[in-house]
Amino acid sequence: MNDSVIKEPATPLSAEKSKAKTNVITEENNDAYTTVGQAFSEKAKMSMRDVDVFYGEKQAIYDVNLDIGTNEVVAMIGPSGCGKSTFLRCLNRMNDTIDTCKVTGKFLLEDQDINDKKMDVVPLRARVGMVFQKPNPFPKSIYDNVAYGARIHGLADRKSDLDDIVETSLQKAGLWNEVKDRLQQPGTSLSGGQQQRLCIARTIAVSPEVILMDEPCSALDPIATARIEELIDELSQNYTIAIVTHSMQQAARVSHRTAYFHLGKLIEVNETEKVFTNPDHDLTEAYITGRFG
Ligand SMILES: Nc1ncnc2c1ncn2[C@@H]1O[C@H](COP(=O)(O)OP(=O)(O)OP(=O)(O)O)[C@@H](O)[C@H]1O
Numbered sequence: 001m002n003d004s005v006i007k008e009p010a011t012p013l014s015a016e017k018s019k020a021k022t023n024v025i026t027e028e029n030n031d032a033y034t035t036v037g038q039a040f041s042e043k044a045k046m047s048m049r050d051v052d053v054f055y056g057e058k059q060a061i062y063d064v065n066l067d068i069g070t071n072e073v074v075a076m077i078g079p080s081g082c083g084k085s086t087f088l089r090c091l092n093r094m095n096d097t098i099d100t101c102k103v104t105g106k107f108l109l110e111d112q113d114i115n116d117k118k119m120d121v122v123p124l125r126a127r128v129g130m131v132f133q134k135p136n137p138f139p140k141s142i143y144d145n146v147a148y149g150a151r152i153h154g155l156a157d158r159k160s161d162l163d164d165i166v167e168t169s170l171q172k173a174g175l176w177n178e179v180k181d182r183l184q185q186p187g188t189s190l191s192g193g194q195q196q197r198l199c200i201a202r203t204i205a206v207s208p209e210v211i212l213m214d215e216p217c218s219a220l221d222p223i224a225t226a227r228i229e230e231l232i233d234e235l236s237q238n239y240t241i242a243i244v245t246h247s248m249q250q251a252a253r254v255s256h257r258t259a260y261f262h263l264g265k266l267i268e269v270n271e272t273e274k275v276f277t278n279p280d281h282d283l284t285e286a287y288i289t290g291r292f293g
């Protein structure tokens, strides 16, 4: 995938098409942009409103409004640098760790404001877990990687309870059969695809409500990717998932709705099938047909 940042709105937009479609970004309406499609959900697990994000003086996200529905998988796509990771990180306050980063707007997890002073980020990040692009097992055994969060959050009183959590999480992550006889070996001794499933098991072990995934398969081969995609499908029975991906095939395979970002703006959100077959916005169409990105 091309790493360059798109600096200009996509061209060409034929005059006829531009007229037919709404919300084409121009210099004049740049700040007043409104997302097209269906950005909201009747059963919202998370609701984001009027979100702006700045790194120092530089604005990275412009007035984004989006719901993520309960047990829904929402894919976030768009050219490199368009703000997908920045937006995703807002959802469990990972941007708090970046000094220059300023986030404004409202973020509700059900009816709780996640930026409320009373909201502690540790339990928040247990409720809204994150899986990163590069598998990042702790330098601990397979067992201890999965048990880590459960120990911190005091989820198991007895060793047998912790054993149960570790086994169930590894099973849900589709890794149990491959590691059950080597639980005391280091997490880093696993293959890349296994490490990513280990990280998913570690995330699941604290019973999150929402799982954020930032390009979780980008370091994996097609077989490991297929396993993670199957897993996302299974996990969506019980969890709400937001996944950033550069693979449009992956977005099409795993998600219910797809959100297309461009230059920090949320251009379009629609049912995934619609986004990939008949998008509402020219910029979405240009991206999915490979004209840029
Ligand atoms: N820590 C940071 N400090 C300053 N600017 C940042 C920081 N992180 C991201 N940015 C800027 O914010 C914008 C959005 O970046 P972000 O990483 O969210 O994009 P992305 O859509 O996830 O891109 P990619 O597909 O390459 O991962 C970019 O212009 C980027 O340079």
Ligand SMILES: [Mg+2]
Pocket: 084, 085, 086, 214
């Ligand atoms: Mg990113």
